[in-house]
Amino acid sequence: MTRRVLLLSSVMLHGYGVSIVADEWAKELKAFGWNTIIGCMHQDEKYRRHNVIKVGTDPIEVLDLCKKLKIDLVVAQTTPYFELLPSISGHYPTIVFEHGDPSPFFFQHDAVEREQIRQNKIRNVYPHVSRVLASSHFLRYDIEWPSASVVPLGCDHVADFGPKEHSNNANSRPLKIGSLMRLGEGEALYKGVDLYAQLADFFKDDPSIEFQIMGRGEESDRQRWESLGVKTFLNSTDVERSTYLRDLDVLFSPSLWEGFNLPVVEAAASGTVGVAFDIGAHPETTPFLVRDLNDFKVLLETWIHDRALLSDVSQTAYSFARSKFRWSESARGLAGYLDEVLNLKLLALGRSESAPRRVLRVVKREGLVGSTKLIWSKFGISVSRDR
Amino acid sequence: MAKFEELQDDIQPYSHEDNYDRVAQIRHNQLSDTAKKKYQIGLSLIVLNKNTPELLSHLWDNFSALYRRASERNIKIELLLGDTCSSLPETLELLDNAPPGVSVSRNLVYQFSRCNNQLFNLAKFSTVLFVNNDVLFGEAIDEILNAYEIVEAQGEIGVLGAVLYFPDGSAQHVGVDFLRDGKMFGHPFHPGSHLPVTIKKGTLADIPAVTGAFMMMRSDIFESVGGFDERYSKECQDIDLCLRVDRLGKTIKLAHAGHIIHIENGTRVVGEEDWKDRSLFIRRWSSYLEASA
Numbered sequence A: 001m002t003r004r005v006l007l008l009s010s011v012m013l014h015g016y017g018v019s020i021v022a023d024e025w026a027k028e029l030k031a032f033g034w035n036t037i038i039g040c041m042h043q044d045e046k047y048r049r050h051n052v053i054k055v056g057t058d059p060i061e062v063l064d065l066c067k068k069l070k071i072d073l074v075v076a077q078t079t080p081y082f083e084l085l086p087s088i089s090g091h092y093p094t095i096v097f098e099h100g101d102p103s104p105f106f107f108q109h110d111a112v113e114r115e116q117i118r119q120n121k122i123r124n125v126y127p128h129v130s131r132v133l134a135s136s137h138f139l140r141y142d143i144e145w146p147s148a149s150v151v152p153l154g155c156d157h158v159a160d161f162g163p164k165e166h167s168n169n170a171n172s173r174p175l176k177i178g179s180l181m182r183l184g185e186g187e188a189l190y191k192g193v194d195l196y197a198q199l200a201d202f203f204k205d206d207p208s209i210e211f212q213i214m215g216r217g218e219e220s221d222r223q224r225w226e227s228l229g230v231k232t233f234l235n236s237t238d239v240e241r242s243t244y245l246r247d248l249d250v251l252f253s254p255s256l257w258e259g260f261n262l263p264v265v266e267a268a269a270s271g272t273v274g275v276a277f278d279i280g281a282h283p284e285t286t287p288f289l290v291r292d293l294n295d296f297k298v299l300l301e302t303w304i305h306d307r308a309l310l311s312d313v314s315q316t317a318y319s320f321a322r323s324k325f326r327w328s329e330s331a332r333g334l335a336g337y338l339d340e341v342l343n344l345k346l347l348a349l350g351r352s353e354s355a356p357r358r359v360l361r362v363v364k365r366e367g368l369v370g371s372t373k374l375i376w377s378k379f380g381i382s383v384s385r386d387r
Numbered sequence B: 001m002a003k004f005e006e007l008q009d010d011i012q013p014y015s016h017e018d019n020y021d022r023v024a025q026i027r028h029n030q031l032s033d034t035a036k037k038k039y040q041i042g043l044s045l046i047v048l049n050k051n052t053p054e055l056l057s058h059l060w061d062n063f064s065a066l067y068r069r070a071s072e073r074n075i076k077i078e079l080l081l082g083d084t085c086s087s088l089p090e091t092l093e094l095l096d097n098a099p100p101g102v103s104v105s106r107n108l109v110y111q112f113s114r115c116n117n118q119l120f121n122l123a124k125f126s127t128v129l130f131v132n133n134d135v136l137f138g139e140a141i142d143e144i145l146n147a148y149e150i151v152e153a154q155g156e157i158g159v160l161g162a163v164l165y166f167p168d169g170s171a172q173h174v175g176v177d178f179l180r181d182g183k184m185f186g187h188p189f190h191p192g193s194h195l196p197v198t199i200k201k202g203t204l205a206d207i208p209a210v211t212g213a214f215m216m217m218r219s220d221i222f223e224s225v226g227g228f229d230e231r232y233s234k235e236c237q238d239i240d241l242c243l244r245v246d247r248l249g250k251t252i253k254l255a256h257a258g259h260i261i262h263i264e265n266g267t268r269v270v271g272e273e274d275w276k277d278r279s280l281f282i283r284r285w286s287s288y289l290e291a292s293a
Helices: A017-032 A059-068 A081-088 A108-128 A137-142 A168-172 A185-191 A193-202 A219-226 A238-247 A262-269 A293-305 A307-324 A327-348 A355-378 B019-028 B053-072 B089-096 B112-120 B141-153 B219-224 B237-246 B275-292
Strands: A003-008 A034-040 A052-054 A073-076 A094-098 A131-134 A175-180 A209-215 A231-234 A250-253 A273-277 B040-049 B077-083 B102-105 B125-131 B157-165 B171-173 B204-206 B214-218 B251-262
Touching (some): A003 A059, A017 A034, A017 A327, A059 A081, A073 A081, A073 A327, A081 A108, A094 A108, A094 A327, A131 A137, A175 A293, A185 A193, A193 A209, A193 A293, A209 A238, A238 A262, A262 A273, A262 A307, A273 A307, A293 A307, B040 B053, B040 B112, B040 B141, B053 B077, B053 B089, B053 B141, B077 B089, B112 B219, B125 B141, B125 B219, B141 B157, B141 B214, B157 B237, B214 B219, B214 B237, B237 B251, B237 B275
Parallel strands (some): A003 A034, A034 A052, A073 A094, A094 A131, A175 A209, A175 A250, A209 A231, A250 A273, B040 B077, B077 B102, B157 B251
Antiparallel strands (some): B125 B214, B157 B171, B204 B251
């Protein structure tokens, strides 16, 4: 029996991580018996599809929509939809999926307002939904909701070019280091833009290294970066983005807060080592953490002269990302919580799924071997399982 | 995803430090272009000490023997001793009568990483040996000098440790490895500790990391990686250093350089563990260890 989930995401726009997440889940959840309708406030051509619809934030409107579309469960992955969930929780099971928000201390001009939004979620949203999920362990601490369960995201939406070899004669060309971020002023406050600029400035007279940056931005952003000697790519297409990630030698994220950091994982999955500071959820998403810019400088100086080592670390990063972050696994994790929450609701209503139907669904989801392991585990017998 | 969910509570990687503190550290450490120091060929030993006159007396004897033998072999050496506020008269007298080749820095406030980094800044020579004050060289004088020559000659060696013995003859240190699963995933431990030593004298083995109780490396490597990380207050700073060097493509080696004794203050007393240090280590390195396995 297929169920229907309404996934609320403020934007379904090209260049936004949450749009990729919603889109990938919608594709993969089908395999686990869930049809996904994505509700959003802003949408562009890329996501103009039959299962993406515009939805406001009025609870009555959302309830009407749920009724019309025969929705079983509602998931919100962004504000302002988080805040409407308590109003519909009496009618539908609801799940918050947190990608987190940069800490208020980064934003002096509206830190108070941001803190209020955060506190409002802690007091008035999380306690009133069926489940709180998060994309990283870091977020459980950062959102101050330690009982949140973690569902990692995927990265296999990016083209798989295989691991990358850096040939020995690569020593004769500059090492290409790049970053991928939205370039606007708002993001600059926590994206570590100034740190990337410092690094580019430090190496500006060194012909063995070339700095690049890609992201959504204005012409003025390009001028600013190019004045620092950083090759700039604005508002690129998906294909250009994919080629960029593959062609770099190193992707560096100077960001000072991340709930997951999809670009670092995408770069690794494209064969390019992704390096990031030890902040936010980076310890979970890349094996190559640096404690500060000096630490990174040492790595760069080493890799400039040792491309064989760069090949090794790129392959390590590639294997790490490709093996740990798969959308099918992410959807499996999410589907498990959707099933759990829906079954609890049905149980409360005395309409729980029949046992044979439940078994069929689990077999379909887990396969025969997985189902057998699950049954054993019910009897307290642990069977090793690939993660 | 790192195996954080399975970890026991006290080493949960985010439980001891919030993002604000982590950001502050990054902002505090400005990108620096310090000109590389010029080192003379030779060996600098760095030791921290507080009181323990009997150990200091042993150290003076050990170093004097090493100094004499090094002179015979035309190897320049020095000992930089950091005294962390000794007060016992016997110790103070020993400090006043240090043997040739020893420089004493007094009144250091003990913090392993910071004190060792401070002393390193005074080091003149191209190879540095960090050694605990309770490590006794015994008869292994020539072997230690041989180890120095190996580090000087083999540029691919990042860090060289040594087999260390307990006074009862069992192994105290034959390298450090990491727990690969379970509630302590990524946690460093000493395999083979308290067992008979099976490594043959004169061998050089690849290992994941070595203890800071006896750690030899090229000074330019120590300088380039920024020394010991001073965010670790008691534990794991030596293992963190090894992994930072390993990441640069250098090897971590263990030498059997004879019967070197590490008295060590016994097994760490339960309750003295520094969980904040351990949590920091796990946060920094568990994904690296998982990916490199």
